[in-house]
Amino acid sequence: MPGKMTELEHYINQQRTEPDNYTPVFYRLQHEEQYVDLLALLKNNPHIRVYDEIYSQLRELMKIRNPTKRLTEEESEQKIREYVGTTPIHAVGVWVYYPWSHRVVHIVDEKDFIELRTSRNKQKITDEEIAxxxxxxxxxxxxxxxxxxxxxxxxxxxxxxxxxxxxxxxxxxxxxxxxxxxxxxxxxxxxxxxxxxxxxxxxxxxxxxxxxxxxxxxxxxxxxxxxxxxxxxxxxxxxxxxxxxxxxxxxxxxxxxxxxxxxxxxxxxxxxxxxxxxxxxxxxxxxxxSLRGLTDAEKLPIFRPMVALDDMSERMKYSLGQIGKTITTWPQLAxxxxxxxxxxxxxxxxxxxxxxxxxxxxxxxxxxxxx
Missing domain, CATH: 3.40.50.720 (NAD(P)-binding Rossmann-like Domain)
Known part of the structure; x- marks a missing residue:
């Protein structure tokens, strides 16, 4: 067992601290240098998963742009061909790399993406309001x-x-x-x-x-x-x-x-x-x-009028009285x-x-x- 623990500790210590990355990286393949960069990324990182469902998005785009007609499969394909033109399908839209989850996702570009993402908001929110x-x-x-x-x-x-x-x-x-x-x-x-x-x-x-x-x-x-x-x-x-x-x-x-x-x-x-x-x-x-560094219990008298503590639910009032006794801070439910x-x-x-x-x-x- 000690030997196994030493081996486990070796693997644990080999793990790198996760970087605080939260910004996606965009690759627009109409630009040759970005096409080369994406290929290099995928080649050097074979663990990256690739998600390419661009056709599904294009079909939905054609559908929402033709609300008065139920498009046949042939009509939908024809409209997609007209939309794409001479652009290779892999160069349509943008590829988005999420470094924290090791994923690359192919999506339509910003204007069409927003149109699709907000299409089910209309007409509760109008086009002018969306913009x-x-x-x-x-x-x-x-x-x-x-x-x-x-x-x-x-x-x-x-x-x-x-x-x-x-x-x-x-x-x-x-x-x-x-x-x-x-x-x-x-x-x-x-x-x-x-x-x-x-x-x-x-x-x-x-x-x-x-x-x-x-x-x-x-x-x-x-x-x-x-x-x-x-x-x-x-x-x-x-x-x-x-x-x-x-x-x-x-x-x-x-x-x-x-x-x-x-x-x-x-x-x-x-x-x-x-x-x-x-x-x-x-x-x-x-x-x-004087307000800095106060404990939650010390904050309560000041918080009381600010957040209407006297009008809170009975369970919340009881919970607040239990801070420092049976709980360490105020409760929050999902x-x-x-x-x-x-x-x-x-x-x-x-x-x-x-x-x-x-x-x-x-x-x-x-x-x-x-x-």
Whole structure:
């Protein structure tokens, strides 16, 4: 047995730490140098898996472009031939390499990809609205609750750019509400979310901040590459809750927050109400430096009005009283977190399309709706 353990330890020690790569690589084979680069990649890395289902995408593209007629197989093939023209089928669209999963995927290029990806959104979201949303930038602070929000925003394609910030890495205890596999333990939460978004839609721009939101990087988070259109705030740090709202108010950026209890969503329209008090006036007059490093139990009295603790569910109130006794932090359920992803995405879309103009606190409380 000792000999076997030594051998196992040898293989364990041979494993390389996974790089924090989350950006896909594009190869457009109409360009000879990119064709050569892709061939070299595949030749030097025979373990890479190749997925080429371009014909399926082209058939779907022809189908959605001809909604009034059920195309026969021959008609579909004819339209594909007209679409492709003289371009070899392997050079149609773009090949996308995902280095973290060792996959290369052949897809139609960005314009056609977005048309296909959003075709089932119409007419609940119009073509004009889809194009407008593609120009929008949303920032998310906190990737526990925020992960579900980020993925739902990307899935519905409510924006063209997401900025994600969280300093934390995944632990097994996080996986009651964070969608990932056990191989992701000790991987940054922002990396996990960015990778899943890239695998869903490689054309959505994702910018990450692995150090979390800090006083030093909030300017870049809000403004680098263009101002945010919406801030989604889901962090535990009271100082950052306040600082990020101060920055949002100064820039006229609306803030949306989900508390993942009773389906409560908080909206602050600093874009429409520049003089609106932060968090509806519930933020205490306190030195921000004194808020850093507080335990969850120490945060509770300050958090209470800020996140409407007195209006939370009975089980949540009881749980909060158990912090430091039977539990180490406040609970978060997958069902509540996923609901938050849906409610925040819907709210953000309607804000960006100028369909929703209010500030306030709103509830989608299943215990009140389903009785």
């Amino acid at each position: 407008l949303l593609n120009s929008k930038k949303i920032g998310i602070i906190g990737l526990s609750v925020g992960q579900s929000i980020a993925l739902t925003l990307a899935m519905e394609r409510v924006c063209g750019e997401l900025r994600l910030t969280d300093f934390d890495k995944v632990e097994l205890t996080n996986m009651n509400r964070i969608r990932t596999g056990i191989h992701s333990i000790q991987v940054h939460k922002v990396i996990i979310a960015a990778r899943e978004i890239a695998e869903l839609d490689p054309f959505i721009k994702v910018v990450i901040f692995k150090d979390g939101a800090t006083e030093e990087n909030l300017d870049d988070f809000f403004t680098k590459g263009g101002n945010l259109d919406i801030l989604v705030e889901e962090c535990d740090g009271i100082d950052i809750k306040i600082l990020s709202r101060m920055k949002a108010k100064a820039l006229g950026v609306p803030v949306v927050m989900d508390t993942n209890d009773r389906g409560m969503v908080d909206v602050e329209r600093f874009d429409l109400e520049p003089d609106r008090p932060l968090l509806h006036g519930f933020i205490p007059d306190i030195d921000l430096k 069902s509540s977190v996923v609901l938050g992803g849906a409610v925040v995405t819907d709210t953000c879309r309607r804000i960006l399309l100028d369909h929703f103009k209010s500030s306030g606190r709103y509830y989608v409380d299943f215990e009140q709706i389903l009785v």
